[in-house]
Amino acid sequence: xxxxxxxxxxxxxxxxxxxxxxxxxxxGKLYWGSALDPNTIAITQIANIAAxxxxxxxxxENSGKWDATEPARGQFNFxxxxxxxxxxTSHGKLVRGHxxxxxxxxxxxxxxxxxxxxxxSVIQNHVSTVMGRHKGQxxxxxxxxxVFNDDGTFRNSVFFNLLGENFIDIAFKAARQxxxxxxxxxxxxxxxxxxxxxxxxxxxxxxxxxxxxxxDGVGTQSHLILGQVGGVAGSIQRxxxxxxxxxxxxxxxxxxxxxxxxxxQQQQTDFNTVTKxxxxxxQCVGITSWGVSDKTSxxxxxxxxxxxxxxxxxNFQKKPAYTxxxxxxx
Ligand code: XIL
Numbered sequence: 001x002x003x004x005x006x007x008x009x010x011x012x013x014x015x016x017x018x019x020x021x022x023x024x025x026x027x028g029k030l031y032w033g034s035a036l037d038p039n040t041i042a043i044t045q046i047a048n049i050a051a052x053x054x055x056x057x058x059x060x061e062n063s064g065k066w067d068a069t070e071p072a073r074g075q076f077n078f079x080x081x082x083x084x085x086x087x088x089t090s091h092g093k094l095v096r097g098h099x100x101x102x103x104x105x106x107x108x109x110x111x112x113x114x115x116x117x118x119x120x121s122v123i124q125n126h127v128s129t130v131m132g133r134h135k136g137q138x139x140x141x142x143x144x145x146x147v148f149n150d151d152g153t154f155r156n157s158v159f160f161n162l163l164g165e166n167f168i169d170i171a172f173k174a175a176r177q178x179x180x181x182x183x184x185x186x187x188x189x190x191x192x193x194x195x196x197x198x199x200x201x202x203x204x205x206x207x208x209x210x211x212x213x214x215x216d217g218v219g220t221q222s223h224l225i226l227g228q229v230g231g232v233a234g235s236i237q238r239x240x241x242x243x244x245x246x247x248x249x250x251x252x253x254x255x256x257x258x259x260x261x262x263x264x265q266q267q268q269t270d271f272n273t274v275t276k277x278x279x280x281x282x283q284c285v286g287i288t289s290w291g292v293s294d295k296t297s298x299x300x301x302x303x304x305x306x307x308x309x310x311x312x313x314x315n316f317q318k319k320p321a322y323t324x325x326x327x328x329x330x
Contacts, residue, residue: 021056033057033288152200187219193231252309
């Protein structure tokens with residue numbers, strides 16, 4: 001008999017040994033990613049998992065947002081964002097930038113701007129300075145985030161109120177100039193099934209393209225609820241009809257409390273379904289889950305009646321959800 005390695009290689013499919021981001025790449029995708037930031041890198045178990053082939057791309061969970069990067073006009077702070085980029089690049093991982101123009105985590109000084117000309121130059125300066133910081137090192141940026149209400153109308157924000165839809169054009173044009181190599185995305189939530197919001201997104205992308213606005217991709221956040229993932233495959237296909245790249249940018253599947261063995265099993269099925277939905281569409285470039293471990297997920301504070309939305313549990317162990325992803329990739 002040959003070595004035990006040769007024996008194993010003969011009886012098991014070769015991919016069975018891989019980790020999930022590596023397996024995504026083997027399927028022609030760019031990565032499986034995670035939200036990460038200095039606060040979570042500081043947890044040794046999370047940093048160790050993040051360094052493995054399970055994760056190939058990181059999104060700054062908070063450190064790239066306006067309140068972190070430009071808390072006062074013209075005064076930039078890249079402490080957190082620099083640390084995230086440095087962790088990623090030193091481990092050979094990609095970075096998705098997040099996010100430049102968003103109504104939330106926006107400093108009061110921006111919301112207080114009262115005229116279109118000032119706001120235009122403030123957007124342009126913010127985009128060029130933040131994207132310029134790590135120019136050439138960022139795979140993709142969420143240039144604008146959450147511009148729509150759930151009924152498909154534009155959200156009220158200082159941006160829409162002063163500039164109308166044109167704020168999106170202004171942001172993307174500034175973004176292309178700032179880092180021509182970065183893929184430029186529009187990103188939103190509740191695009192996970194048919195309805196007015198995804199209709200509005202597809203229509204907007206059509207208008208942006210017809211105006212020559214430089215846009216490369218659409219991100220669907222995919223903050224999902226257990227058992228409610230049946231629309232995801234259709235949504236990915238629909239978003240791909242725009243001709244843009246598609247990314248699942250903030251995936252989590254939150255479980256109503258109390259979490260049981262049965263609901264963890266359902267979560268395995270749901271993660272399997274979502275992974276297959278991306279694999280089925282060539283334009284879907286990758287999936288980012290919104291954190292490594294349940295221990296630090298935003299769900300705990302944001303949706304207190306839900307829990308355990310990620311691939312690794314509170315003790316940093318792989319959950320059934322991980323197996324759901326893994327088996328979709330085998
Ligand atoms: C969340 C972070 O995970 C939290 O830590 C923070 O307190 C609030 O923002 N949509 C987005 C993300 O685009 O930036 C949000 O991240 C989750 C919803």
